[in-house]
Amino acid sequence: MNREHLLKALAKGVRYDGRKLDEYRPVKVxxxxxxxxxxxxxxxxxxxxxxxGVKMGCEKPYSDTPEEGNLMVxxxxxxxxxxxxxxxxxxxxxxxLSRVTDRGIRESKALDVKKxxxxxxxxxxxxxxxxxxxNDDGGMFDAIGxxxxxxxxxxxxxxxEDGVVNYDKKSDVGVPLDRDPLPVTxxxxxxxxxxxxxxxxxxxxxxxxxxxxxxxxxxxxxxxxGPGTLTVADIDTMVGIALKKAPELRKAL
Amino acid sequence: MSYDKRFDGRQFQELRKMEAKVGVVxxxxxxxxxxxxxxxxxAAVRGPREVRPRFMQDPTQGxxxxxxxxxxxxxxxxxxxxxxxxxxKEISMIMEQALRPVINLQDFPNAMIEVFVELPQxxxxxRCAGITAAAxxxxxxxxxxxxxxxxVALGKVGNQIxxxxxxxxxxxxxxxxxxxxxxxIVPSTGEVTLLQLDGEVTQExxxxxxxxxxxxxxxxxxxxQQALKDAFKETA
Numbered sequence: 001m002n003r004e005h006l007l008k009a010l011a012k013g014v015r016y017d018g019r020k021l022d023e024y025r026p027v028k029v030x031x032x033x034x035x036x037x038x039x040x041x042x043x044x045x046x047x048x049x050x051x052x053g054v055k056m057g058c059e060k061p062y063s064d065t066p067e068e069g070n071l072m073v074x075x076x077x078x079x080x081x082x083x084x085x086x087x088x089x090x091x092x093x094x095x096x097l098s099r100v101t102d103r104g105i106r107e108s109k110a111l112d113v114k115k116x117x118x119x120x121x122x123x124x125x126x127x128x129x130x131x132x133x134x135n136d137d138g139g140m141f142d143a144i145g146x147x148x149x150x151x152x153x154x155x156x157x158x159x160x161e162d163g164v165v166n167y168d169k170k171s172d173v174g175v176p177l178d179r180d181p182l183p184v185t186x187x188x189x190x191x192x193x194x195x196x197x198x199x200x201x202x203x204x205x206x207x208x209x210x211x212x213x214x215x216x217x218x219x220x221x222x223x224x225x226g227p228g229t230l231t232v233a234d235i236d237t238m239v240g241i242a243l244k245k246a247p248e249l250r251k252a253l
Numbered sequence: 254m255s256y257d258k259r260f261d262g263r264q265f266q267e268l269r270k271m272e273a274k275v276g277v278v279x280x281x282x283x284x285x286x287x288x289x290x291x292x293x294x295x296a297a298v299r300g301p302r303e304v305r306p307r308f309m310q311d312p313t314q315g316x317x318x319x320x321x322x323x324x325x326x327x328x329x330x331x332x333x334x335x336x337x338x339x340x341x342k343e344i345s346m347i348m349e350q351a352l353r354p355v356i357n358l359q360d361f362p363n364a365m366i367e368v369f370v371e372l373p374q375x376x377x378x379x380r381c382a383g384i385t386a387a388a389x390x391x392x393x394x395x396x397x398x399x400x401x402x403x404x405v406a407l408g409k410v411g412n413q414i415x416x417x418x419x420x421x422x423x424x425x426x427x428x429x430x431x432x433x434x435x436x437x438i439v440p441s442t443g444e445v446t447l448l449q450l451d452g453e454v455t456q457e458x459x460x461x462x463x464x465x466x467x468x469x470x471x472x473x474x475x476x477x478q479q480a481l482k483d484a485f486k487e488t489a
Binding site: 033034035036037038040047051053054055057074076078079080081082083087089128130132134135136137165167 | 277278279280281291295296297299302320322324325326327328329330331332335336367369370371373374375376
């Protein structure tokens with residue numbers, strides 16, 4: 001496969017695996033997959049697979065937000081999941097994935113951080129979301145965004161005993177999650193727009209736009225990536241695709 | 254009070270429920286999942302590829318490199334900070350040494366085979382589950398091996414020698430305390446490729462522990478074999 005060949009196929013409206021340009025591979029979400037985590041989910045999109053876990057800790061709040069808990073999102077592009085991911089500190093790719101996933105949740109105010117306060121200025125809950133890739137066959141932005149939301153929905157507070165967390169006892173109280181924004185990433189190769197690339201399609205694409213969409217069809221985060229350019233008309237079309245596709249992904253939650 | 258009944262009700266020699274599957278990471282040359290109780294290890298084999306740094310290259314044979322990693326949410330209690338530390342470095346090294354004796358890397362001069370072991374959830378015995386999964390992944394990848402390697406965490410809890418300790422037993426604070434003894438065995442020869450101990454035992458105890466380890470290894474080996482057979486049945 002090369003880029004020219006990919007462009008020719010896309011021009012005919014076909015993908016190598018027979019999908020349409022705006023069609024996802026089969027999407028599956030499985031919740032509660034790690035007994036060690038407070039919440040977890042495994043997302044499979046075609047051959048792409050990622051596991052997301054939520055750990056919760058109780059600590060002193062930051063001095064500028066004494067009544068707010070904290071959300072932290074981290075992505076580990078595990079070397080187990082692809083030859084191109086090597087052991088070592090997080091790469092640019094990994095950090096971008098972490099930050100874009102984080103912003104989608106944070107900016108929609110999906111998580112009510114005020115409700116994470118236990119004692120003002122003393123004790124708040126920190127919610128730490130870690131996504132670990134198991135097999136990287138492209139489309140990680142959307143897989144991780146979906147997995148993060150599913151893991152948060154699955155998370156239950158551990159018991160708090162005299163300000164100390166007892167991880168052996170999980171309560172049946174979920175975290176204060178009010179919304180369920182999901183990212184849809186639209187890729188562009190030549191003039192063609194498509195979603196959910198396989199790794200080969202992803203590596204040949206020129207640019208992409210990740211659009212985090214709420215259930216109310218508003219946009220809460222954007223990230224343009226890749227070396228290529230987008231026209232104003234492209235952006236409008238891409239947003240339209242995202243608004244159409246997000247509810248489909250949400251069904252898998 | 255002596256430890257006369259296991260916390261989870263098992264017999265002293267009884268292993269937790271096991272599950273094994275190969276081919277769980279489709280993009281890798283070989284891969285395997287091994288679950289024992291609530292400990293899950295996923296191993297993927299990648300390579301051969303060039304050894305870096307280059308001064309570590311061996312022109313006479315290939316190099317086996319292992320990477321052990323706990324997922325940040327997989328620990329008992331607090332989040333495990335990613336990036337690894339001294340513990341995971343040491344475990345990676347002893348995993349290499351546990352697996353190296355059964356694999357022939359004569360055909361891969363200057364190159365390395367890498368095994369990545371990840372733990373999505375844990376309840377003790379992670380290095381052992383990792384080695385057991387890694388051996389299956391290497392076999393699944395089709396490298397020339399004279400046998401698998403089978404590993405189990407043994408222990409002395411109170412005055413009892415037990416197979417496959419879990420977290421609760423590791424944390425036992427009653428009389429006699431808890432001694433942790435991970436072991437890896439080459440099933441066909443009974444040779445030991447990993448042996449560690451943290452705690453306190455007599456020479457007699459140690460003999461019994463190793464005997465129990467050999468017995469446990471046979472059970473685990475059967476699970477490994479079955480998973481590999483199942484995978485090749487599917488492709489046949």
